[in-house]
Amino acid sequence: MKLITNLICVFDMKNAAPLILALLLTACGGDDGEPGNPGEPGGPPATDISSLNVEVNEVIFTHGVATVNYSVNNQDDEPIVGIPSSTYIAAQLLPQGFTNAGNSSQWQYFTSESCTSSCTGEFVDHKNGKYSYTFSAAFDGMNEMSYLPGATQRIVIKIGGDSLPDGTALPTTNQNFDWQDSGEAAYTRNLITMETCNTCHKDLAFHGSKYNEVETCVTCHSEGKVSSNDNIFPQMIHGKHLTGFPGSLADCQTCHANDETLTENMNWARVPGMEACGSCHTDINFPAGEGHPAQVDNSNCVACHNPDWTMSVHNDGGNDEALAQFNAQITVASLSGTTVTFSLRLSNPVTGEVYTDSADKLNFVADLRVVANWGTSFDYATRSAKSIKLQEIPPKSGSAGIYTYDITDLTVPSGSESDHGTLAIQGKLCSSEGMLGDCANEQFSSVNIKSSHQFFSIASISDEGRRIVVTNTTCGSCHGDQALNFHGSRNDLEQQCQLCHNNNMMADASAVNPSIATADFKHLIHGLHSSQREGFEDLNYPGQIGDCAQCHTSNDTGTLTAALPLSNAVQPLSIDNGTFTSATAAICSDCHSSTNAANHMTQQGAVFMGTEEDATSGTESCATCHGQGATADVLTVHPIK
Numbered sequence: 001m002k003l004i005t006n007l008i009c010v011f012d013m014k015n016a017a018p019l020i021l022a023l024l025l026t027a028c029g030g031d032d033g034e035p036g037n038p039g040e041p042g043g044p045p046a047t048d049i050s051s052l053n054v055e056v057n058e059v060i061f062t063h064g065v066a067t068v069n070y071s072v073n074n075q076d077d078e079p080i081v082g083i084p085s086s087t088y089i090a091a092q093l094l095p096q097g098f099t100n101a102g103n104s105s106q107w108q109y110f111t112s113e114s115c116t117s118s119c120t121g122e123f124v125d126h127k128n129g130k131y132s133y134t135f136s137a138a139f140d141g142m143n144e145m146s147y148l149p150g151a152t153q154r155i156v157i158k159i160g161g162d163s164l165p166d167g168t169a170l171p172t173t174n175q176n177f178d179w180q181d182s183g184e185a186a187y188t189r190n191l192i193t194m195e196t197c198n199t200c201h202k203d204l205a206f207h208g209s210k211y212n213e214v215e216t217c218v219t220c221h222s223e224g225k226v227s228s229n230d231n232i233f234p235q236m237i238h239g240k241h242l243t244g245f246p247g248s249l250a251d252c253q254t255c256h257a258n259d260e261t262l263t264e265n266m267n268w269a270r271v272p273g274m275e276a277c278g279s280c281h282t283d284i285n286f287p288a289g290e291g292h293p294a295q296v297d298n299s300n301c302v303a304c305h306n307p308d309w310t311m312s313v314h315n316d317g318g319n320d321e322a323l324a325q326f327n328a329q330i331t332v333a334s335l336s337g338t339t340v341t342f343s344l345r346l347s348n349p350v351t352g353e354v355y356t357d358s359a360d361k362l363n364f365v366a367d368l369r370v371v372a373n374w375g376t377s378f379d380y381a382t383r384s385a386k387s388i389k390l391q392e393i394p395p396k397s398g399s400a401g402i403y404t405y406d407i408t409d410l411t412v413p414s415g416s417e418s419d420h421g422t423l424a425i426q427g428k429l430c431s432s433e434g435m436l437g438d439c440a441n442e443q444f445s446s447v448n449i450k451s452s453h454q455f456f457s458i459a460s461i462s463d464e465g466r467r468i469v470v471t472n473t474t475c476g477s478c479h480g481d482q483a484l485n486f487h488g489s490r491n492d493l494e495q496q497c498q499l500c501h502n503n504n505m506m507a508d509a510s511a512v513n514p515s516i517a518t519a520d521f522k523h524l525i526h527g528l529h530s531s532q533r534e535g536f537e538d539l540n541y542p543g544q545i546g547d548c549a550q551c552h553t554s555n556d557t558g559t560l561t562a563a564l565p566l567s568n569a570v571q572p573l574s575i576d577n578g579t580f581t582s583a584t585a586a587i588c589s590d591c592h593s594s595t596n597a598a599n600h601m602t603q604q605g606a607v608f609m610g611t612e613e614d615a616t617s618g619t620e621s622c623a624t625c626h627g628q629g630a631t632a633d634v635l636t637v638h639p640i641k
Contacts, residue, residue, distance in 0.1 A: 566583055605620045
């Protein structure tokens with residue numbers, strides 16, 4: 001008999017999101033029912049469950065059969081009693097190099113046993129928040145696998161998707177617990193985190209939403225469990241991300257984020273192998289020597305593909321280091337008539353140096369432009385923002401690193417002089433291996449800078465300007481920072497795109513749903529991500545399409561910008577036959593495009609393809625029911641996390 005004692009795991013869940021309750025192993029034991037200290041459930045059972053604490057008291061093997069004793073209590077240390085069903089999955093880890101030189105570590109699956117009305121093994125609810133489960137047989141020999149004493153073992157417990165006897169819902173949760181014969185696991189295989197996956201996917205879950213932790217996925221999607229090697233986790237995940245991936249496939253750290261808390265952090269670079277590498281490099285047949293020298297196994301891979309080499313070819317080639325040496329900052333701006341005059345300061349943030357030459361004299365500047373539009377309170381006066389190319393024109397004045405330029409012929413509607421405008425900077429620099437260099441030298445290739453913006457008033461630069469609805473951070477959580485480059489080098493989705501992609505762009509009246517047939521930024525983005533825009537029907541949004549918070553940000557009051565009522569700056573949808581759709585109806589119909597939805601909106605005062613006067617008359621009453629705090633608040637009826 002082997003005994004492991006006093007192992008405690010604490011897991012929290014927010015807002016009744018999937019509980020993470022993990023567990024494992026120990027012999028049956030009674031409880032005197034007295035109120036317990038934290039982690040020792042006692043007293044009346046919990047009725048409110050917003051977080052769960054799971055304590056593993058001991059692990060016992062009797063004749064090779066494992067018994068798991070664990071307790072579950074809520075955020076107030078009240079015991080959770082009467083959990084009606086559970087699943088227990090067991091596996092063991094073969095260390096790196098165990099199966100052959102060069103091979104990565106891998107999980108071996110033993111069994112999955114469940115308890116509902118009956119159990120594969122023996123399940124005991126001690127009625128005080130403590131539970132026991134004894135597997136049906138010894139692990140040794142299960143699934144034709146040999147139990148390896150001393151190896152890291154794993155058990156995953158899945159609970160939830162049903163309710164306690166009193167009707168309290170249990171969110172579906174699963175959590176792993178790793179251990180070795182001698183106690184807590186000294187080594188395990190953790191390469192990525194669920195938090196990284198969920199930056200794109202949000203609450204990722206599979207197999208009827210039963211399994212929502214990556215540790216569970218790798219435990220079952222392992223050799224000896226799945227019917228095809230293509231469904232072993234690394235090969236399966238790489239293969240699934242080859243199409244429709246919203247970032248750069250060459251950047252392994254999009255998923256394999258550098259995280260020192262992971263036991264196999266940077267494994268993707270340290271342990272190259274045919275299986276994982278071949279699942280992305282699908283044009284290579286390693287054993288046959290097609291597209292690569294013949295390799296019968298992984299023993300020689302690291303000889304050529306050492307970690308430094310692997311990281312150097314699976315990153316941005318030093319672009320980040322080069323871009324860090326350049327910053328463009330607008331220091332002064334003002335409007336006179338229809339001309340905006342601004343001063344620009346170019347510097348090297350790494351050294352603190354100010355580049356004393358103007359942009360047209362810096363040989364590493366391939367393209368540097370400033371774009372301007374006016375009217376932030378009504379989403380801009382024109383769809384044709386004005387711009388100048390600084391690498392092609394000398395400044396009108398300036399010295400010592402600060403130079404002044406004009407952008408002329410802005411559209412400034414009469415009466416809007418007290419409003420604000422926006423200046424956006426975009427461009428390309430020439431770099432090689434992390435250093436800026438002469439664009440005339442073929443050694444140096446161009447790389448896009450991160451576009452930026454600056455608001456300005458008639459008299460000066462300003463912090464006040466167009467509302468912020470989405471941010472580069474929210475977009476970058478899926479696409480990667482500055483990975484979305486449009487029209488050459490425009491990548492400030494927070495403010496720059498809207499300078500041209502605004503309500504002055506007209507929708508196609510002949511479209512089935514005109515609101516997603518316009519290049520106005522808000523409608524364009526909704527149409528793309530909901531796979532309704534023509535030509536993008538196969539776009540597979542990786543998250544929950546109704547979760548507005550994945551893209552939208554919160555305003556200064558902490559309210560999500562998807563909330564109703566809309567900002568007064570939002571204009572009606574302009575359609576190319578001279579008609580208009582009222583603002584809220586146009587936004588909502590980006591996703592809610594059915595006839596029934598349109599009829600509902602019309603009944604509440606919305607105007608579809610009517611006159612501009614009607615579309616701006618204020619008859620829409622959407623916020624009465626769907627506004628903040630109302631009975632069907634947009635922020636409540638959408639699955640916002």
